[in-house]
Amino acid sequence: MILPVLSPIVIGKQHPFPHIPNKVLQIGLILKKKEKISFGIIGLPKDVERMIFLSGEGRRYVLLEDIILYFCDELFENYTVEEKAVLCITRSADINPDDEIYESTDDYRTHMKKIIKMRARLKPVRLEIEGNRHKEIKKYLSERLNISEQDIFKSQAPLDLKYVYKLTDKVSKEERKNGCYRPFVPALNRDFIPGVSVTKQILEEDKLLSFPFDSMDTFIELLKESAKDKETLSIKITIYRLARQARIVKYLCEAAENGKEVLVLMELRARFDEENNINYSEILEEAGCKVMYGMEDYKVHSKVCLITKKNSRGIYYITQIGTGNYNESTSKLYTDLSLMTASEEIGHDASVFFHNMATFNLQGTYKHLLVAPSSLQDGIIKRIEREKMKAESFQPCGIFMKMNSLTDRKIIDELSKASNAGVPIFLLIRGICCIRPGIPGKTENIRVESIVGRFLEHSRIYAFGVGDDTEIYISSADMMTRNTRRRVEVAAPIYDPRLKQRILKMINVMKQDNIQAQVLLANGEYTTKKKREDNMNSQIHFLNKAKRLAPKEKTQKQNLFYQVKGIFFGKKN
Template sequence: MNKHYDFSYTQDRELSWLKFNERVLREADKKNVPIFERLKFLEIFTNNLDEFFMVRVGSIHEMSLIHDDHRDIRSDLTPEEQLDEIAKHVRPLYELRDQIFAKVSKELEQKNIIRSKIEELTKEEKKKLRSYYEAMILPVLSPIVIGKQHPFPHIPNKVLQIGLLLKKKEKISFGIIGLPRDLERMIFFPGDGRRYVLLEDIILYYCDDLFENYSVEEKAVLCITRSADINPDDEIYESTDDYRTHMKKIIKMRARLKPVRLEFEGNDHKHIKKYLSMRLNISEQDIFKSQSPLDLKYVYKLTDKVSKEERKNGCYRPFTPALNRDFIPGMSVTKQIMEEDKLLSFPFDSMDTFIELLKESARDKETLSIKITIYRLAKQARIVKYLCEAAENGKEVLVLMELRARFDEENNINYSEILEEAGCKVMYGMEDYKVHSKVCLITKKNSRGIYYITQIGTGNYNESTSKMYTDLSLMTASDKIGQDASIFFHNMATFNLNRTYKHLLVAPSSLQDEIIKRIEREKMKAESFQPCGIFMKMNSLTDRKIIDELSKASTAGVPIFLLIRGICCIRPGIPGKTENIRVESIVGRFLEHSRIYAFGVGDDTDIYISSADMMTRNTRRRVEVAVPIYDPRLKQRILKMIKIMKQDNIQAQVLLSSGEYTTKKKREDNVNSQIYFLNEAKRLIKKEKTPKQTFLHQVKGIFFGNKKLRKK
């Protein structure tokens, strides 16, 4: 029992996450969201739920087998109780998804975009579909009947299957057909090309012929979800000095882990369900039925089949991130950072500015080294191109590549090989600790000595997701920050996680303690009747120590505003515990991903941006970095951003003390913060500078650009 914990103001993390994913799902039910974007929200919800079962449910299953007496420190539930509660909360979400999918499908039908049922096709259409099936699908199918000579096969994770209950001379057998991965999911009819049949529907309809000696008693489209919760450092996995080879084995093992969910499309699969639950050792509570397709990834391709006008009306208006408003086009990015700190705000600003900094540094004679931590990259990453170029130009390039970035392991392995071949030094994270920080240190030398350009951000160096995630990225020539970053990379190279830093807050050594100190400082201000306040923006809050300190600060009278996109294990508004805490969540077009921690009020506010959520895994079991914002101009910019996000009453929802979310009241001056920032970025994009403006800026650079003349 967790007798020393107070559970009156906390809630279970898994159930909180399900509430977040429900908000994602409800975006698909909003009339003001364009129709194709509503389809995408349905797919995002589905993909989120898949990962939830693979990662979270998978790990709780493991916990239930190993630690019978374990109780969660936020909900006091055992693993078995958590699994029961998850199943209870997930089932209504399937029903809600079916309702919303049916609504969206009906609206698409009005635009003649129709998922056709084979039973309803004309005789001529069936004839053509049969011909297509026999020519293009049948040759690549691999049906199996389970028996003595054909033992029950391995059914891969998240691959659609057709399961059949077969009968032959009163003997019942089971047949299975895996959907070929390389075939198109949508088969469109000739003509307007807007009516389609899904691949699984075609195979389901015609598959009886594959089992000529049997009568088909039942058949169903189904999918198995397996646990993906592998710890690469567990002793049960083979030890090897080649960590990259080790990770390749781990990725293969993931496909064979324990089934944690069985899904069926449609109804009436009583006997197949009973057979598979026995063979897969999966309980009734982990079996779910859906009237919607089990895999919705195909929806992204539907926009290829409509006119430009329909695409324009059915999708969000395209937005191309522009060069940051603070940068002058055509002038060296490095020189501009030397003049003053710069802050990129994604997706409203382009990552091209940071990539240009790497490009300049790779070619600059003054560059000695580039050191960077990488967690996730785009499939086509220009960042890797310029790191390789820097190494080939004789610069020292150190890349701390985290191979354990879940579901991106393969991509990171491939890039680590490319970087090594180009002459970069590659490290693979830290033993027992994932390196989740986003730090890039460029060390340079001129006649005056060593100087630094440091970039620290809240999000990954992923050029694709930077157009969809809200993140912040500080670029500074501050000696203070640069020296701390230099020590940080030295410590990473020597496996030293215990160092503290003068300016950076670094997990696991100091981040949690330093955040608590700042919470306590605001508490002391409240107790002495001084102006005080706390604002924290993050993806998730689960760290019990942080939660308890926030409760104490609330009890002392500190006004606390938490903007938490996903999991929130603190319940606000509990008298005597959290009555001064307000929790809101923004779910919208862009994925809220930036982490901002602000302590104090007005000009005295201390502001940090960070790669870390306030989760125990981040504060104690990962390498994370938070960087202070010293530049008063950037402080004011972030404070303005905070003010706008607090005012959001379109996409933001308020967490109630019950754990439920409610919409905010509408006003005459309604605010959608993401649209506000998007429009602001468009307004503030600078046009090309005149020669006079550029000259004056360059003169300013001569007198103020040198780091020795700057006071940080």
């Protein structure tokens, strides 16, 4: 079953060192024939199951690489195997398409296809070896691949653990309850009434989706309605990452086929999603959508969708701005926020934004949105300075910032100045943080925490002030120089007082988290928070709340009653 599909090679004059693909397991061997030492290599076959299950009681299995490793001596009958090990090479993925030379006949999509093929042959940057007996293998490969000692890693565990996901199919429901997270299906948002037009509900009041606790189906339903709505003139959207099976693309294509103008700004340089985005860009173009491929030297990382409509009263907008991708798969795994609003002011700014993107204008001006690279960094600094001025005049003040990473030196310096002035600053940063809190005279009023749990914390929230006067923005951007100066990003203000209060409550819950949260100390180390009687796991709190508040599907009669009630009593605030 295994032997016929193996292709063992002994490296020599007639057999040059082969190309080793990125992240593909191999068996490496040091072979001896008489006094001559050679290197052998066996690639794991793609078409053989990785887990070989054994008969008998229980769930016993052997990994394919372990079987090949054990019996590989028989593949090299004329040699003595001195060393053998499972190994894996990671190649650089760092290609800048703008550094490569275009051929005169290339469009950008064709150019990106060539770039993706080049990635497979980029320089190795890491070598992983499983086991202990591999001194000569390590030496040989470090020379052939030009990998330094610090980039070679030894592991006692399997080098590729993706096979573990398939184990859940072999586990009983009872065992799954004890060893796995309980299944969770995102609920319909509590603010939306099932069976009633999503468009009409957004026109009544701003809406906020909180992933993964709310379902992305609501936004997809908005696109579906807009694709068919006679009042829809155009749909414009920026796309960075999509699911492998994306219903969003389906309804964008449907809108174009129904005669709507559909403009898609598709970022083909989204790392590891280039091929997926190229495929979808071709599908969208074939359906009649206009597709743009980002901005030269600047990745378009913003998450903006603008739906322009027209009725007897004139032009009106529905705008969606989010912190995360339009990816229906990761929306069930990442925490993100998505604002949907009929605000004329935000809609107008979004319209200006798309016009600027279409005309390669990165320095556009906006009245309500903060947009990188033109105004996001300066806008955040201005609001930090405002809180600093409040502290200096003994007014209530405060700053809360939630992001993935903080590396922007200008932002860091301004936060330090605000801290010195007495502004209490709470930074919730999941990953890289280049500011050390609690240093006297520098950052003594700054607290940094990180939440790592079942779901990947991905939302970016920037709040300035206290109480009802708090100014809140949600954004696609981290406070990293690459985001604030070298990408196209958008931060949207939250104007609706009801949504403001909802986000402030979310912030308060996250601040109380003492189960998943860790605190960054002044020495750069993280420590756990003290346990209390009222322990708080913020993600579980939001998950349980979503389950409790999930609306029940209303009957046609109940929906009719709701509409009549709305006409009689007026809009509910």
